Amino acid sequence: MHPISRRRLLQGSAAAGALALPGVGGSATAAPPPPHQWIGAGPFAHVYDPSTPGGQRYLNDHTLIKAADRWHLFGIVGAGAPPGRAPDSAAEVAFAHASAPDPYGPWTTHTDALTVDPAYFGEEHLWAPHVIEAGGTYWMFYAAGGRSGAAISLATSTDLFTWTRVPTGPLFRGRAARDPMVLRIAGQWVMYYTELSGQDGRHVVAFRRSDDLLHWSEPGIAFTDATTVATLSVTESPFVVERDGWYHLFIGPRNGYDGTDVFASRNPFSFGLDGYAGHVPGHAVEVVTDGQQWHASAAGWFHQGLYLAPLYWRDAPPPWQSPDNPVAGLDVDGRLTVFALDAGDRSLLRRVQLDQESDTWSSWEPFGGPAGAVPTLGRDTAGRLEVFSLAPGGAGLHHRVQRPDGGWEDWEEFGGAAGAAPAVARNADGRLEVFALGPGGTAIARRRQRSPGSPTWDAWDGGFGGPAGAPPVVAANADGRLEVFALSPGGSGIYHRWQETPDGA
Structure with a gap:
């Protein structure tokens, strides 16, 4: 007989039977406890x-x-x-x-x-x-x-x-x-x-x-x-x-x-x-x-x-807890830029590749924070990076946009609250679109730029989907239509939703 694996379910024959649930104490007139934490x-x-x-x-x-x-x-x-x-x-x-x-x-x-x-x-x-x-x-x-x-x-x-x-x-x-x-x-x-x-x-x-x-x-x-x-x-x-x-x-x-x-x-x-x-x-x-x-x-x-x-x-849902891996993307000059969380104070750090052939890099430098999670990156049609960061405790999202000269604008509030750093993708017409998990995974919200590279964004659409068991991911199909994937609560399945036409509904 093959060895029994703990991760592969034991094969037995006894079935779990039904049992009436008893009362759990307390009187019918007792004041209800506070909401669960x-x-x-x-x-x-x-x-x-x-x-x-x-x-x-x-x-x-x-x-x-x-x-x-x-x-x-x-x-x-x-x-x-x-x-x-x-x-x-x-x-x-x-x-x-x-x-x-x-x-x-x-x-x-x-x-x-x-x-x-x-x-x-x-x-x-x-x-x-x-x-x-x-x-x-x-x-x-x-x-x-x-x-x-x-x-x-x-x-x-x-x-x-x-x-x-x-x-x-x-x-x-x-x-x-x-x-x-x-x-x-x-x-x-x-x-x-x-x-x-x-x-x-x-x-x-x-x-x-x-x-x-x-x-x-x-x-x-x-x-x-x-x-x-x-x-x-x-x-x-x-x-x-x-x-x-x-x-x-x-x-x-x-x-x-x-x-x-x-x-x-x-x-x-x-x-x-x-x-x-x-x-x-x-x-x-x-x-x-x-x-x-x-x-x-x-x-x-x-x-x-x-x-x-x-x-x-x-009393409030904590942010989604994920591995603190770094994130990287090409900046407006085509150089790899890496963002990571400082292990001490969870502030954002940045490091830029200076030369591809010699693989030389700048020193780590402060980029803002502290942050509640590793940031996510978007890149507009001009090649400029946009960094989206979760505030500590999931109080809201912030973003920071790269200038055409390679420098950076100041941090700005982006809205929220959110349960995780958002997923970001670019529409077929160049507009960035953001999908954010709500606190406690109750919903997925969506927001997109008014025009490619614009500092102005449409209001949040809080009814895009959900609830979800983990932050969503988004990618562009070959014809430019965005497609979003989300894990159902409990992990029983994966759901997806896609644009009917490029840039469309």
Whole structure:
């Protein structure tokens, strides 16, 4: 039989059944909680490398728990793969263990906490540990299946170093059950985990309830994604946090391997795409708090260990979080010009190619800012560059136009608010056209120049499309017609819209 891959869905036979949703406490006359907040994250810092003198190792799904005055980390660990290749998840057979006085370290590596035991009811791998404390005992829930099907298993400890599997075997099996997370809600234990629905094979987050952490109810479904078994899972690593009367579900990988979406709901047993509440650019994200500060932890196949970032709760949608890659274009003199964000204060920097043959460049120079994202570029029919920048926090857009002599006009406000730097293209008649994602992805707005090279622009058309799950992209067809592509919320499909004629509707 072929090895089981964690990224390719486990093939089992158990179907998720229906479960009536209970009330979640509170009285009918209680004042409603405030609107849900929006979640984003600051830059991730590398805080722990699990590699040993014997070789490079990576972490994947993991858990953090504080005991006494130390934090403990447990996670999938595996040997790093050659560049350009993904590791074999079927070879993930141990849980790393490390501890530190603070989540940011310094971390001390301990002996692996648990290794695979084929004699334990057909266990063939160890995935996604989650550890809680209850009644003076530490409970480690983890995914361990094989030829007998996907399974959620349990080991316990009194000191976080020595772990013993419960003798009765897995707590339950499922079609693709993995990535358990356990939370106390309304007097019961609730386990969230990754699963496939039995009816149509859609990717879901399932839940079960328990009074004693050993015996679990039949499954219910807390979240259903539009994607199906034919695609890679996008409901992995579920993590639920309650704050101010709202429950927040973190799941991924979404919008890339290093991507986690957040969905908010008043009901911890029912989340939907319409509750989108933010995005964290990390893989297998867990939420960590000491009661005062919030952090997001992340790890993954292509990273050496554990990363931490500050987690932000805001009243307004944060800007779209994308990699801070530079952007380049030809200026009015035909020279390559590169724009990048300063890693310190996120101001814009510029560097110009001085000579193509010798490949000499100017020094980096300040260009404005700070900015909320890497800028985007447009180029008019005269070859002049136009730079579009997102204000910090997505408060609005700004732009700056190159003069015919190669210099630059001052920055001007361009409008907004926007959720990301806009996509820019040139119409067949030379007019620039801009497409911007609205805050929180609620809509896509459009704006274009009155005439080629003109400093005057038409008003924003806020009803061009949306909602969207990521910033749009735009390109010109061979006949000059612009075509816009946008990801649907949740990533279930890609939509497009195109001009009927060049420069037309």
